[in-house]
Amino acid sequence: MESLSKTLHERKFYMKRILMLLLALSPLGPVPAFAGGSTVLVAAASSMKFPFTEIAKAFERENPGTSVKLSFGSSGNFYSQILNRAPFDVYFSADVTYPARLAEKGMSLDSSPPQLYARGRLVLWIPSMVGIDPVKDKMVSLLNPSIKKVAIANPSLAPYGRAAVEAMNRAGIYIELEPRLVFGENISQAAQFAHSGAAQAGLIAYSLAVTDKMKTAGSFWEIPPDFYAPIDQSFLLLTNTQNPEGARSFARFVTHPKGQKILERYGFGFPESRPR
Incomplete structure (x- = not known):
């Protein structure tokens, strides 16, 4: 044995x-x-x-x-x-x-x-309570006075944050929006800021925007891929x-x-x- x-x-x-x-x-x-x-x-x-x-x-x-x-x-x-x-x-x-x-x-x-x-894909997400349709107004939505804060991931740590900055620059609105940006440590935290009302809009990952939690609380518009380098x-x-x-x-x-x-x-x- x-x-x-x-x-x-x-x-x-x-x-x-x-x-x-x-x-x-x-x-x-x-x-x-x-x-x-x-x-x-x-x-x-x-x-x-x-x-x-x-x-x-x-x-x-x-x-x-x-x-x-x-x-x-x-x-x-x-x-x-x-x-x-x-x-x-x-x-x-x-x-x-x-x-x-x-x-x-x-x-x-x-x-x-x-x-x-x-x-990956980047979207603009806005909660329903703000009363702005991102599909209709696209990136110009972010200039609406109702949007006091815009959540993005920290661009020094998160690729989606870098893509968000590129997209705002491409749309010609980054300089105006910069004082209103709030940074999440990662893209999930940025989405949470927008969902909770700490920000009135967020530039977030498509993969988060399509979850039930985000779909029931707001709507999103997909940012054209030529607005940022491929993720x-x-x-x-x-x-x-x-x-x-x-x-x-x-x-x-x-x-x-x-x-x-x-x-x-x-x-x-x-x-x-x-x-x-």
């Missing part, structure tokens, strides 16, 4: 090593179910809160015994945390710059490059991971059809060079 137990133990050990080697040959590879119970620690931009909550549940259903722990925040804050060795397995940013910088600093698993997974979003498998197999498996799930369908429901597009 002792010999049999040892043999089985050795076989499991070598099978695990072989699986890790096969996964290492490609940053992602095909999308089999992840064999093994564990926790995957995911850092994700706050614009991904609702789609990633659904994606994580779907992933867990297909991978019994594996759980996904999601942390949401601004891409810039996560960048700093990961530089300081925060214990995340994979980082989903709302831009391509932060993951690229981390990769340059040697923070990517097996030196794998960042990979695109989505393209291409990439992820990075992290060298500090304690669960490389789980990180790869979750990333595969996000970038393949089941994950894509969920992302599409929240308005995300897909850059042509994303993984397939």
Whole structure:
């Protein structure tokens, strides 16, 4: 019995090593179910809160015994945390710059490059209580005297905040609006400012505007994509991971059809060079 137990133990050990080697040959590879119970620690931009909550549940259903722990925040804050060795397995940013910088600093698993997974969209959202129709008045809505404060994500930390500034500049209204801007630490907090009445309008992610909470409290107009640089979003498998197999498996799930369908429901597009 002792010999049999040892043999089985050795076989499991070598099978695990072989699986890790096969996964290492490609940053992602095909999308089999992840064999093994564990926790995957995911850092994700706050614009991904609702789609990633659904994606994580779907992933867990297909991978019994594996759980996904999601942390949401601004891409810039996560960048700093990961530089300081925060214990995340994979980082989903709302831009391509932060993951690229981390990769340059040697923070990517097996030196794998960042990979695109989505393209975001920016909208102008106004609560119903303000009495302004953003679909009718578009960016000019923001000049209405009824709008005392405009919420955006902090542009120094959040890609959607940078896109909001670009859009206001493109519309020729940024200088006039600048004194009225209030900054959320991330795009979810900016949406909350507008929803709560702390601001009378918000430039927020489409993925937040289409949630039931926001749809019942206001309306939105999608800002034309030529008003701001494309919000291409990439992820990075992290060298500090304690669960490389789980990180790869979750990333595969996000970038393949089941994950894509969920992302599409929240308005995300897909850059042509994303993984397939």
